Amino acid sequence: MTDGPRYRIATIPGDGVGPEVVAAARRVLDATGERFGFAIDWSEHAAGGNAIDAYGVAIRDEDVAACGAADAILLGAVGGPRWDNPTSPVRPEQALFKLRGTLGLFANLRPVAVNPLIAASAAPVRPELLEGVDLLIVRELTGGLYFGDRVEATGPVGERHASDQLPYSEPEIRRVVRLAFELARGRRGRLTSVDKANVLATSRLWRTVVEELRPEYPDVEVGHQLVDSCAMLLIKQPAWFDVLVTENLFGDILSDEAGVLAGSLGMLPSASLGERKTAHGTFGLYEPIHGSAPDIAGQDRANPIGTILSSAMLLRLSLGRTDAATAVEAAVTATLGAGYRTGDLAGAGERDSLRVVGTTAFADAVVAALVAGAPEGVPA
Numbered sequence: 001m002t003d004g005p006r007y008r009i010a011t012i013p014g015d016g017v018g019p020e021v022v023a024a025a026r027r028v029l030d031a032t033g034e035r036f037g038f039a040i041d042w043s044e045h046a047a048g049g050n051a052i053d054a055y056g057v058a059i060r061d062e063d064v065a066a067c068g069a070a071d072a073i074l075l076g077a078v079g080g081p082r083w084d085n086p087t088s089p090v091r092p093e094q095a096l097f098k099l100r101g102t103l104g105l106f107a108n109l110r111p112v113a114v115n116p117l118i119a120a121s122a123a124p125v126r127p128e129l130l131e132g133v134d135l136l137i138v139r140e141l142t143g144g145l146y147f148g149d150r151v152e153a154t155g156p157v158g159e160r161h162a163s164d165q166l167p168y169s170e171p172e173i174r175r176v177v178r179l180a181f182e183l184a185r186g187r188r189g190r191l192t193s194v195d196k197a198n199v200l201a202t203s204r205l206w207r208t209v210v211e212e213l214r215p216e217y218p219d220v221e222v223g224h225q226l227v228d229s230c231a232m233l234l235i236k237q238p239a240w241f242d243v244l245v246t247e248n249l250f251g252d253i254l255s256d257e258a259g260v261l262a263g264s265l266g267m268l269p270s271a272s273l274g275e276r277k278t279a280h281g282t283f284g285l286y287e288p289i290h291g292s293a294p295d296i297a298g299q300d301r302a303n304p305i306g307t308i309l310s311s312a313m314l315l316r317l318s319l320g321r322t323d324a325a326t327a328v329e330a331a332v333t334a335t336l337g338a339g340y341r342t343g344d345l346a347g348a349g350e351r352d353s354l355r356v357v358g359t360t361a362f363a364d365a366v367v368a369a370l371v372a373g374a375p376e377g378v379p380a
């Protein structure tokens, strides 16, 4: 037992590999608490396919409320083939929309840093292009096309018609752009705003709001980039980017594209933040960017790094524990440095020179590195 602070973290293990990667991150967070003298009160909530099976809904109102009362939420992934029917009135991803909407989580942060130990073998992009890649995509999460009015297809076959609206209000744009300016200020000071202002009215409003905020941040270099050329530059010169800010649909697509740079979907963390402050930082929901990976679920094969690094973001942003967050990140780097890899990170020709392990053993190695005080090293 510790006399230090206690933090409340709500977990949503979810479906597929979700419970495996969340269990791994929980162990790492508990070990971090032991090292730094704090304790975590955990709660666990059903969401996604398993909640549909148990309760008939993707997430119950009482679970949303309990998650909202915590300091932060750690989520695995939801969904899977059993619940993938897009015409079903109850679908796993409704849990994510409900959490984001109810808890006001309007900004999704996806950092993409390329670990040189992984890049050479796992990423499909030439290694020399990946040198120094360290970017952060800030995606607006609760507006735009995904939340606009929708008219499903009507009319006779051959003449059917459907439409989706893309609405944005000035306050919705301003709060996420302001957050991106603040984040750029704490990094390399370069902000790229991504839009389609040559075509879309909402993009022209977006650009205007960015320009109106620019004078408040004279230390940040601001550029505008059309989404199509941005998609190309992200592959041609990814190291040029620092912080990118963009609307919901563009952010969804660009963040998956940028994810490829890191070598495996299993590597990347994310945070979804709102305006609500907790006693220690900003309330948020943290999750790896990958899905429930049903093809490897229950086999101890999932890479837990994305979830462990999400928990480092949780420590830094929601709990104000920069010390512990830095230690977790250093422990992951030390574990990779000691040769530990999950299967997705080990090319066929490298397996003999690496320690290819499962989810649990990888988390064990990260915990050992933490206890040993990485970055000095991992006990063999």
Ligand code: NAD
Residues within 6 Å of the ligand: 017, 021, 076, 077, 078, 079, 080, 081, 084, 096, 265, 266, 287, 289, 290, 291, 292, 293, 294, 295, 296, 301, 302, 303, 304, 306, 344
């Ligand atoms: P996915 O990310 O689950 O898997 C894509 C591929 O990457 C698979 O081959 C998988 O084995 C591999 N992969 C993913 N995570 C990995 C990890 N941690 N370690 C090693 N390999 C990993 O994407 P998908 O197959 O398109 O979707 C599967 C299900 O997940 C679907 O039902 C989808 O709706 C859902 N999904 C949920 C979320 C979420 O909860 N936020 C996000 C995306 C997809």
